[in-house]
Amino acid sequence: MKHIQFVDLTRHDNEVKKEIDMAIGHVLTKTDFILGENVELFEKEFAIFCNTKFAVGVDSGSSALELGMRAIGIGKGDEVIVPVNTFIASAFAVSATGATPVLVDCRKDTYTFDINKVEKAVTKKTKAIMIVHLYGHIVDIGEIKKLSRKFAIPFIEDACQAHGAVYKNKKAGSFGMFAAFSFYPGKNLGAYGDGGMIVTNKKEIASKILLFRNYGQRKKYEHESMGWNKRLDTIQAAVLRVKLKKLDQWNKQRIAHARLYNKLLMNLPVVLPILPKKTEHIFHIYAIRASKRDKLATYLKNKGIATVIHYPTPIHLQKAYAHLRYKKGDFPVAEETALELLSLPMFPELTEKEIIFITKQIAQFYQ
């Protein structure tokens, strides 16, 4: 068996390569590289996809989070509640606004945010609760809505791993005050470089972000507000428009892979992810919990199978956040699961044969 990559972008793009080359070619001919027509078209199409009123393209998922929070007035002296088990960009975006991330432990079954622990983290300074649909699994929206109402604190969505996930007939990104998406190449909807998007139903938020992303100007050289250069590239928008048409199909393939993995790994000493009833989990990441995790990862590597750990060090133990003065033991579930989590290869074009091969190697390791 040939080496199996964690995400094989060459195989992933094969199906759409010609169409993407053509789309890029059109942009090169037209030379509307900055806020060109593809950006606006992609924004319209992505808003329809998420069933939100507005979508504004930006240069990354991190910028989407940061500008979204700035647009609702979050800044210095404020606190935002963030799950401890997420990619650090969720917390960094809070810090970028000048506010402080207040971390909350995760659940042992889904690895997302433990809603029961959020209440204790709320203070007078809390301005928002950031939910992260980790690995592609939508957080229990019913619970979060109740909590948000109880404290009268809005919740915002980091949907950077959940493009196209659906909860009770509504898409990830359509629940919170606003939602942030990343189009980093390895995401379920990935660009040929960096990119991001904010979706919202609130016009005030969308119009603020239109200003923020483009030097605070509506008209050239008239700067109404502070602003940045955080625009989505036209070339990336052109690529993403082609890929968006395939996203639902690709997500279905990922779910099918997850079902097969679960079936084949059932009797092994590993904890399997919860399978979705429909598409509540679109498996950006397929993560198991394995005993002797590090030895297993090395074993698989030697068999030509790439794995990744999401995430090896929880945010509160990262050097970058030493100033927040968290310590070991503060978030026991995140700390414990970080020692066992292992993500297996996952991308739409992965074959049944490959999944059988991977699971056989795991079985052999535990024999």
Ligand SMILES: *Cc1c(COP(=O)(O)O)cnc(C)c1O
């Ligand atoms: C990828 C990711 C981000 C950041 O997106 P970038 O486009 O890399 O800035 C934020 N949060 C989560 C959960 C992510 O997975």
